[in-house]
Amino acid sequence: MIKDLLITNGNKLIQTYQSAPSAELIPFMQNISGLSYITLQLYNKDSKPLLDEKDWPLEVHPNDIERVLAGEKVSDMNKAARPHSDNAQLPVIGLPFQVDGQPYALFITLEKNSVDEELMNSIHLMYVIILFFGSFLILIAARYIVNPILRLTEATRRMAKGKFDVELPTKRKDEIGVLSVSFNEMAKELAKLDQMRRDFVSNVSHEIGTPLTSISGFTKALKQKQMNEESRLRYLTIIEEESERLSRLSQNLLRLSHLQHDNQPLKMSTYRLDEQLRRVVIALEPHWGAKEIDIDLQLEPLTVQADEDQLSQVWINLLSNSIKFTPVGGKILIEAVLKDNQNIISITDNGIGIPEEERADIFKPFHKVDKARNSSVKGNGLGLSIVKQIVDMHQGDIQVSGKLGTGTTFQVTLPK
Structure with missing residues (x-):
C-alpha cells in the first residue's frame, strides 16, 4: 500500500537525519524533497511551513498539523486539507519527530509526475474526441433510422385518406427495409381491395340498373291504349324476366354476404x-x-x-x-x-x-x-x-x- 511505503520511507528519512547531528534540518529536508519520488513539507511547533511551498502541492489542515505535533502518525488526512481537484488523489502521511527537544511535523506525499499528468490530459482529450464523434455518429444513425420512420408515418397518413399510390424505398436490407417491403405490399393489396370495392359498386349499379331500366321502359309502354294482346304479353314477359333477374341478384348478394361475414x-x-x-x-x-x-x-x-x-x-x-x-x-x-x-x-x-x-x-x-x-x-x-x-x-x-x-x-x- 502506498501510504505504508510513504510511512516507511519517512521513518528512514528521519532516522538518516538523526544519525547525522551536524546536518542542518531545513537544508537537509529541502534537498531531500524532490530528489526522489516524494515531496516533503515540514512544520514547526507554531504550525508554520519551513520548506519552500512552491514544491509542495497540497494544503494541510491545521488540525492534522496539531495532531502530528502532538506525536500522532496521521494517514487519514482531513479532506478539507486538499481542496484542489488536481491533487485530490495524492496520498499524504504525517510523521512526528523532535530535534533538540523541539517538535516537528513532517508531511510526505508523492511527487507529481509530468508524464502521468500528460497521459491523463491525453486520456481526457481522447474522451472528449470520443464523445464528440460518438455524438456525431449517433446523430447520423438517428437520422438514418428516423427518416424512414417519418416517411412511413407520412405514407400511413396518405393511406388513411384513401390514397394508396404510395411506395417506400426498399433498398435497405435491415428490419426497416423489410418493413418498407411489407408496407408496399400492403399498399398494393389495399389498392386492389379499393378497386374491387369500386368495381363492386359499379357492377351492382349496372346489374340493378339494367333490369330496372327495362322494367320502367316496358311499364310505360304498357300504358299505351293502342297495343295488341301479343305485344302486351311480350312486354309483360320481359318485365317478369327482369324482375326474376333482380330477385336472383338480391338473393346471391345476400348469400355471398352471409358467407363472407357470418361467423356461424x-x-x-x-x-x-x-x-x-x-x-x-x-x-x-x-x-x-x-x-x-x-x-x-x-x-x-x-x-x-x-x-x-x-x-x-x-x-x-x-x-x-x-x-x-x-x-x-x-x-x-x-x-x-x-x-x-x-x-x-x-x-x-x-x-x-x-x-x-x-x-x-x-x-x-x-x-x-x-x-x-x-x-x-x-x-x-x-x-x-x-x-x-x-x-x-x-x-x-x-x-x-x-x-x-x-x-x-x-x-x-x-x-x-
Missing part, C-alpha cells in the same frame, strides 16, 4: 357425396334436357363430412354454369374419385371455354368472361364467387382448366 359454424354432417351429385343432376334435368346435353356420371362411392346444404349449392352453381355455356347436343362429364385421401370432384363440359388470362379473376364477384354482358346468357357473375367461398370454408380447393373453344373443367378438392 358450418352444419357438418356425414353423407354420401356421390348420391348428392346424382340428386343435383336430376334437379337440373329441365335445364340440360332442354338443350339435349348428354350427362356422363362416373362417380365412386364417396363419404364426406361437410355442410350438405352449402355443398349442394356448389354443385348446383357449377353444373348450371356448365349447362349455360355448353352448346345444344353437347356433353358434360361429372367425375368423383378418392385420391390421396381426398375427394376430387370434376365437372367438364365441351362449351366455349375460358381464356387463360381470365381464369385468375373468374371467382371475383360480378366477373364475367363475356365483357359485353350478353343478356342472352343469364347470370350476374356471383355464382362462382359463392362456390369459391363455400369451398374455402370447407378447407378445400377449386381449380379451373381447359382450352378456349374446347371446354372447361372445374375441379373441387375436399378433405376426406
Whole structure:
C-alpha cells in the first residue's frame, strides 16, 4: 500500500537525519524533497511551513498539523486539507519527530509526475474526441433510422385518406427495409381491395340498373291504349324476366354476404357425396334436357363430412354454369374419385371455354368472361364467387382448366 511505503520511507528519512547531528534540518529536508519520488513539507511547533511551498502541492489542515505535533502518525488526512481537484488523489502521511527537544511535523506525499499528468490530459482529450464523434455518429444513425420512420408515418397518413399510390424505398436490407417491403405490399393489396370495392359498386349499379331500366321502359309502354294482346304479353314477359333477374341478384348478394361475414359454424354432417351429385343432376334435368346435353356420371362411392346444404349449392352453381355455356347436343362429364385421401370432384363440359388470362379473376364477384354482358346468357357473375367461398370454408380447393373453344373443367378438392 502506498501510504505504508510513504510511512516507511519517512521513518528512514528521519532516522538518516538523526544519525547525522551536524546536518542542518531545513537544508537537509529541502534537498531531500524532490530528489526522489516524494515531496516533503515540514512544520514547526507554531504550525508554520519551513520548506519552500512552491514544491509542495497540497494544503494541510491545521488540525492534522496539531495532531502530528502532538506525536500522532496521521494517514487519514482531513479532506478539507486538499481542496484542489488536481491533487485530490495524492496520498499524504504525517510523521512526528523532535530535534533538540523541539517538535516537528513532517508531511510526505508523492511527487507529481509530468508524464502521468500528460497521459491523463491525453486520456481526457481522447474522451472528449470520443464523445464528440460518438455524438456525431449517433446523430447520423438517428437520422438514418428516423427518416424512414417519418416517411412511413407520412405514407400511413396518405393511406388513411384513401390514397394508396404510395411506395417506400426498399433498398435497405435491415428490419426497416423489410418493413418498407411489407408496407408496399400492403399498399398494393389495399389498392386492389379499393378497386374491387369500386368495381363492386359499379357492377351492382349496372346489374340493378339494367333490369330496372327495362322494367320502367316496358311499364310505360304498357300504358299505351293502342297495343295488341301479343305485344302486351311480350312486354309483360320481359318485365317478369327482369324482375326474376333482380330477385336472383338480391338473393346471391345476400348469400355471398352471409358467407363472407357470418361467423356461424358450418352444419357438418356425414353423407354420401356421390348420391348428392346424382340428386343435383336430376334437379337440373329441365335445364340440360332442354338443350339435349348428354350427362356422363362416373362417380365412386364417396363419404364426406361437410355442410350438405352449402355443398349442394356448389354443385348446383357449377353444373348450371356448365349447362349455360355448353352448346345444344353437347356433353358434360361429372367425375368423383378418392385420391390421396381426398375427394376430387370434376365437372367438364365441351362449351366455349375460358381464356387463360381470365381464369385468375373468374371467382371475383360480378366477373364475367363475356365483357359485353350478353343478356342472352343469364347470370350476374356471383355464382362462382359463392362456390369459391363455400369451398374455402370447407378447407378445400377449386381449380379451373381447359382450352378456349374446347371446354372447361372445374375441379373441387375436399378433405376426406
